[in-house]
Every structure is written in structure tokens, then in C-alpha cells.
Amino acid sequence: MADLERLKEEAARRAVTLVRSGMRVGLGTGSTAKYAILAIGERVASGDLRDIVGVATSDASEALARQLGIPVEPLDPRPLDLAIDGADEIDPGLNLIKGLGGALLREKLTEVQARRLVIIADHTKVVTRLGEKAPLPVEIARFGFLSTIERLRGLVPGGRLRQPGAQPYVTDNGNYIYDAQLPQSFDPATLERQLKGTLGVVETGFFLGMAELAFVAAPEGVRELGR
Numbered sequence: 001m002a003d004l005e006r007l008k009e010e011a012a013r014r015a016v017t018l019v020r021s022g023m024r025v026g027l028g029t030g031s032t033a034k035y036a037i038l039a040i041g042e043r044v045a046s047g048d049l050r051d052i053v054g055v056a057t058s059d060a061s062e063a064l065a066r067q068l069g070i071p072v073e074p075l076d077p078r079p080l081d082l083a084i085d086g087a088d089e090i091d092p093g094l095n096l097i098k099g100l101g102g103a104l105l106r107e108k109l110t111e112v113q114a115r116r117l118v119i120i121a122d123h124t125k126v127v128t129r130l131g132e133k134a135p136l137p138v139e140i141a142r143f144g145f146l147s148t149i150e151r152l153r154g155l156v157p158g159g160r161l162r163q164p165g166a167q168p169y170v171t172d173n174g175n176y177i178y179d180a181q182l183p184q185s186f187d188p189a190t191l192e193r194q195l196k197g198t199l200g201v202v203e204t205g206f207f208l209g210m211a212e213l214a215f216v217a218a219p220e221g222v223r224e225l226g227r
């Protein structure tokens with residue numbers, strides 16, 4: 001297993017020790033969250049975890065959870081005890097950029113209802129300011145997307161419609177993603193408000209003030225970051 005994969009798995013396994021029988025758990029999306037779902041599945045299969053319910057943040061995570069025998073329910077207004085998910089960037093205040101895997105809308109809808117959002121990542125995701133390494137994924141409506149992108153260009157220095165092949169990438173919700181380049185210096189909360197106030201924008205990948213804890217795995221061990 002490549003080194004980064006081993007680190008992602010270590011972080012995920014640490015977070016899954018927080019899962020207890022009877023919990024309703026938000027299941028994240030992406031290559032790191034996948035290890036958490038696998039570890040929960042192992043504990044369900046061994047009988048160590050009983051009566052848990054997973055609320056999945058993507059069709060892919062739901063399919064994996066079901067395959068492993070984890071009961072999955074749709075999101076409803078009840079709180080979740082815990083949500084475990086990866087991130088693309090983590091700043092010193094545990095503010096995040098998420099959505100490079102395209103799941104930001106369902107992740108935000110789910111994780112805002114979690115009593116605790118626990119982030120799992122390898123050390124390459126830690127930054128001193130958001131936007132240092134990753135673009136900000138912005139989910140936008142397909143209808144009129146070129147006009148929405150024009151409006152976004154008034155707020156961010158650049159970016160591109162996510163288009164891995166001949167066609168744009170389409171989210172589980174049927175929308176497109178604009179990967180916005182962030183300015184050198186900005187206030188995330190202000191930019192979040194401006195983006196959310198832009199016609200055609202469905203959601204942004206800023207997760208500000210949501211995460212309580214992060215397990216960050218590095219070759220020298222797993223660090224626990226709190227805020």
C-alpha cells in the first residue's frame with residue numbers, strides 16, 4: 001500500500017474508535033472516508049457495533065456501506081451523533097475546504113446536523129490558510145452555468161468548470177462544479193457569504209467552524225487537532 005494510503009487508513013481507524021453502538025453516524029465521501037466506512041463495516045461484521053445507522057453523503061458511500069452490512073437511512077431532521085469525513089484542506093482553526101470529490105452539498109447538509117464532525121486526513125491536507133493548495137469547489141446549477149461562472153469571476157481571481165473528459169462533471173445532485181481559485185488574501189466567512197449570495201450557486205466547499213476534531217496522520221504518527 002502506498003504510504004499516503006496507509007496514513008489515510010490510520011487516521012480513519014482512529015476516528016472510528018469514537019463510534020459506539022446505537023449511534024447515527026454521518027458517512028463521508030472520498031478516498032479517506034472510504035477507510036472509515038470499511039472500519040465501521042468491520043466492527044459491524046464482528047458484532048462489536050450494534051444498532052448503528054449510517055447517513056451517507058454520496059451514492060458511492062451509500063453503496064459501500066450497504067455492501068458492508070451497515071444499515072443506511074436517508075438524512076432526516078434528527079441530529080447525528082457523529083460524522084466522519086475527509087477534507088481537501090484543513091487550516092489551524094479547523095476550517096476546511098471540501099468537495100474535490102464532488103460531494104460537498106450532501107456532506108454539508110449532513111454534517112451540519114452532526115453533534116461532532118471529525119475530520120480524517122493525511123498530513124498533506126494541513127495548510128496555514130485556505131486556498132494554499134486546493135481550489136474551492138463551488139456547486140452550481142447546470143441551467144445558465146456560463147452566466148453563473150461570469151458572476152463568480154467578479155468574486156474570485158479565476159477558476160474552471162470541472163470537466164474531467166468530454167463532458168462536465170455532474171454531481172449526485174445533477175449540478176456542475178466550478179473549481180474557484182482563491183485570492184491571496186481574503187476572509188473566508190465574507191467570501192462564503194458573497195458566493196452563497198450569487199445567483200446560480202448551490203453550495204460552496206467552505207466548511208467553516210463545523211469540524212471539532214481532526215485526526216491527521218503523518219509518518220511519525222497520528223496527530224489530534226482540536227479547536
Ligand SMILES: O=C[C@H](O)[C@H](O)[C@H](O)COP(=O)(O)O
Pocket residue numbers: 028029030031032033085086087088097098099100101102103104107
Ligand atoms: O467531495 C469530496 C469530499 O469533500 C472529500 O472529503 C474530500 O475531497 C477529501 O477526499 P480524499 O479523502 O479523497 O482526499
